[in-house]
Amino acid sequence: MSDEQVAAPTNRRRISQRGIATRERILEAANRLMLVRGVNATTLDDIREASQTSKSQLYHHFADKQELVRALVNYRGALVLQRERAGLERLRSFSGLIRWRNALVQANSLNNGKYGCGLGSMALELSDQDEQARSSLSETFAAWEKLISDGLHRMRDSGLLRQDADPEKLATGLMAALQGGYLLANAAHDVAPMEVALDMALEHIRSFLVQPAGEPTR
Amino acid sequence: MSDEQVAAPTNRRRISQRGIATRERILEAANRLMLVRGVNATTLDDIREASQTSKSQLYHHFADKQELVRALVNYRGALVLQRERAGLERLRSFSGLIRWRNALVQANSLNNGKYGCGLGSMALELSDQDEQARSSLSETFAAWEKLISDGLHRMRDSGLLRQDADPEKLATGLMAALQGGYLLANAAHDVAPMEVALDMALEHIRSFLVQPAGEPTR
DNA sequence: TAGGAATGGGACCAAATAGTCCAGACAATC
């Protein structure tokens, strides 16, 4: 999961560059299609066609559909964490959080709230269907929350946040607001509920600032 | 949607009590199965077996699977709104909100966070697949939020909430926290994140109380 | 109570979809 090569294959003996590229192409196509249509509503033929591969390649690189889905869970998790790490690992101020919020809102507004969060949608679809996938997703959420809570810890250590602020709980709340916001925005096909939800969570964090700034939520 | 008869059939000429009962049995089974396995992963044969009916009955009462799913969206929506109306229509105090929160948390903890909210899971699964279902779900969410915001309006009118509190935004934030909490709880198979999320939203609302009470969030 | 409409049972069909297989191209190692 914390691998540099995002589409890292499982241990196999000899592996060629061409094989890796094919595997990556399959995952990339699965990622794209399943984000839009959902996991269960996407067929292997869809993926085969979109990835310009053949049946034998799908089954050469993945034992079955379930294993492909599990690989996708890791693939997508790695992508999200990579993106989030870039935006959060230097978080040291409240305005940094606001910039992070704005980036997410802007990205989501590009498609009018549709599709939601790739992790969240998989979580709801797979959690009661594939225990291994659920477990991976749960770990990814935990890692994501840790990126946030680490930033909040830095803010608390530097005196920006009050000592009684609980970075872990604040991070969980923010993540829930984000995921719930994605969900409502997706249902409404409108990014507005996501903004409201994130602003609520940020206000909550702001209430723990040592010297509450004005109202610069956006 | 606001019908007393939850499984109200569409207009047909003659309709017998037995027919209504069958239709209800089908919807009840679909509701149960699709909550656990998801919509797309539940087959008509599953429903037929669980509802003790036959293929001809399924297709007598519903044109196809899509229409059954749409009927289920309304059915489930009516159930949720009925339940929520009972818990929210007399909401007039902050402690009433806490009781509401506790009831939801307790219900969800009974299955260790599994399954999540029937509306939320359908929303993520269907929003990008069936525009009509998405639209219905969006309306149901709006009605649900209105039950909350109406309560907050009453609290504001009676002087409990400050005048600058925005009941609609507070309700949206609370709903997002609830849905995100359901999602994280489902992924973690642990109700804790849902509690944290709801408490965040309630703290946020509490910050708008005219005379903030102690810390009676739970 | 007779006729017709609604309801029900379940075999059957067709399409979709996951999964298999094998011959051959390609790549790496000696």
Place this chain on the structure above:
DNA sequence: GATTGTCTGGACTATTTGGTCCCATTCCTA
């Protein structure tokens, strides 16, 4: 450059699953 294992194309199979159909039974109404 021979040999061995990887990778690929694509036809083929088996199964699942949504959907149809026909006939029997039950129910309502005239």
